[in-house]
Amino acid sequence: MQIDFDIDRDQTIARIQQVGPIAAAVVLLLFGGLLAFFSGPLPSAITDRIIAVIPSPVTTVPIGLALLLGLVMSVYLRSVHTDHPGGLVDPESPPEEPRTAPVRVGASFEATLTEATNTVRLKDVPYQDTEPYEQLRETAIEKLQLTHTIDREEAIAMLEEGRWTETPIAQAFFAETQAYPPGFQLRRWGEPGAAYQEALRQTTVAIGQIGTERVTETEPDQSEAPMTWRRRLRSALGPTPTAEQVRENV
Known part of the structure; x- marks a missing residue:
């Protein structure tokens, strides 16, 4: 079966279109938060508490980048699924018919x-x-x-x-x-x-x-057929008891 590699390219573009706006919004929010923290719009009480936990801006940037990367990966993983229209498997498409019809035994x-x-x-x-x-x-x-x-x-x-x-x-x-x-x-x-x-x-x-x-x-002639049937029936039922055996059982 020939694979069309354009499907992978279209699928990648569709994922970028889905993840791109969300990632950009997260970056803007994080960047705005950092600016608000260091420029002073936040109340001094909140700023002092945050500085007490993270005293140096040098450690703030890696933490922010890690949070940003985690958010982007989370959004990307949530957006990846196999039942979207650009996927390799389309549940709405009919099953592929074999080139040769299957041979039924018998x-x-x-x-x-x-x-x-x-x-x-x-x-x-x-x-x-x-x-x-x-x-x-x-x-x-x-x-x-x-x-x-x-x-x-x-x-x-x-x-x-x-x-x-x-x-x-x-x-x-x-x-x-x-x-x-x-x-x-x-x-x-x-x-x-x-x-x-x-x-x-x-x-x-x-x-x-x-x-x-x-x-x-x-x-076999016609007279042997009934005897064969009787012989088979007699063997299935067992031996016939004699008159002496019947008197002994009584």
Whole structure:
């Protein structure tokens, strides 16, 4: 940022204009007081008392100059402030705008997601033709390769066969031969944009869980899904007591 040095000169002139008249008035008052003291207009009683305290004029001049300097400095310091019109900072001026607009984190991805959602909603394009689909697919392939120590072809086969997760929507998202659940199919017909974002959300969560859950080695059929749900519920509630344990507790 280029600094205009004329601002300092204008600021100095403004301070001199503020302090100059006050300093001149103080000098005149002090000079008049000294003349009145030594010429005799003051009463003799007051003069005698002052002379008793300051007996010699030699000491009077330095004291007067010190008082004058103190008054001038006090007035100058009081007049110095940063909110006057000539200062470097003007509180009434608008804030300086940056040369380049700040970049918001995630703005590019949000724009891509919005564009893809509108494309699916308005043009009814397949999920496979959108950019977020390609990004999630590559991410899933790389994570499967790292967590399962397999090559790219095997990772792609796991995605296409739905063997990489137990989430039905995430399975159908990458597997063209696997259908979405009936409820999700109705949502795709009624709310295509919202359904697309829901598919992205569930697929993203499933990718984040790769390596933390058991990956099925065979494609799950419709009869295994309820058993998986019941098995998870049973593990959350704990083991079921037997009839003998119930009689003992009673």
